[in-house]
Amino acid sequence: MRVSFLVPAYNEAATIVELLERVTALELDKQVVVVDDGSTDGTGDLVEAWLDGRGDVVLVRQHNLGKGAAVRAAIPHAVGEIAVIQDADLEYDPSDVPALIEPIERGVADVVYGSRLSGGRPQRAHLFWHLVGNKFLSLLTNVLYNTTLSDMETGYKAFRTEVLRSLDLRHDDFGIEAEITAKVCKRKLRIYELPIAYYGRTYAEGKKITWRDGFKAIRVLLGVRLFG
Ligand SMILES: Nc1nc2c(ncn2[C@@H]2O[C@H](COP(=O)(O)OP(=O)(O)OP(=O)(O)O)[C@@H](O)[C@H]2O)c(=O)[nH]1
Numbered sequence: 001m002r003v004s005f006l007v008p009a010y011n012e013a014a015t016i017v018e019l020l021e022r023v024t025a026l027e028l029d030k031q032v033v034v035v036d037d038g039s040t041d042g043t044g045d046l047v048e049a050w051l052d053g054r055g056d057v058v059l060v061r062q063h064n065l066g067k068g069a070a071v072r073a074a075i076p077h078a079v080g081e082i083a084v085i086q087d088a089d090l091e092y093d094p095s096d097v098p099a100l101i102e103p104i105e106r107g108v109a110d111v112v113y114g115s116r117l118s119g120g121r122p123q124r125a126h127l128f129w130h131l132v133g134n135k136f137l138s139l140l141t142n143v144l145y146n147t148t149l150s151d152m153e154t155g156y157k158a159f160r161t162e163v164l165r166s167l168d169l170r171h172d173d174f175g176i177e178a179e180i181t182a183k184v185c186k187r188k189l190r191i192y193e194l195p196i197a198y199y200g201r202t203y204a205e206g207k208k209i210t211w212r213d214g215f216k217a218i219r220v221l222l223g224v225r226l227f228g
């Protein structure tokens with residue numbers, strides 16, 4: 001099955017080319033869709049120079065709206081039967097993707113989450129309050145939707161592409177993670193998870209998510225559960 005990598009990128013000049021090299025080196029039938037979300041550090045130009053002549057890479061450029069908007073802008077360009085959201089910052093390792101998509105290829109899953117919190121793969125041991133926040137948001141998801149997810153906020157989410165298209169996503173910012181999780185759970189799609197590595201970065205290294213995004217996620221999880 002063909003895999004479309006959807007790459008939201010905002011000011012990731014330090015990592016974007018290596019990320020693209022690693023993705024294209026994978027022995028998978030694939031397509032890459034990069035959305036440059038209004039970067040001011042030359043990320044879009046680096047991608048444009050790198051993709052020169054490559055037919056299997058699409059670059060979309062838009063003004064800065066947030067990760068959710070970037071993911072949503074990528075979806076119409078996906079031609080693979082499977083779509084994987086791939087952050088541009090090397091926190092998530094593309095070599096985990098063949099395992100991640102296996103339950104979809106096997107025909108048992110509609111959606112697969114790569115979990116940073118189920119153990120067994122390298123994890124940077126830092127940012128305690130992020131860990132607490134992620135565990136709390138996953139617990140809230142499980143209580144609201146009767147699921148057993150360990151990491152609903154993970155950036156590594158793989159989908160049958162038609163399922164991703166049908167979610168009718170609305171959020172522009174990091175609220176997209178909770179929106180995806182809530183809608184997938186509410187529709188009782190077949191969701192699997194498996195461990196992935198996480199090479200976390202610090203704020204000094206470019207991390208951007210904050211506690212405000214955690215509160216937003218709570219509102220989105222509750223909102224979809226109560227009002228659809
Ligand atoms: N922060 C941010 N990221 C964006 C935006 N648009 C696209 N992205 C991309 O979304 C992905 C996730 O953003 P990160 O800043 O890495 O988020 P993070 O703080 O590391 O959070 P996690 O990786 O989800 O733990 C990256 O590939 C970004 O380049 C935007 O407007 N803001």
Ligand SMILES: [Mg+2]
Nearest residue numbers: 087089091207
């Ligand atoms: Mg990141």
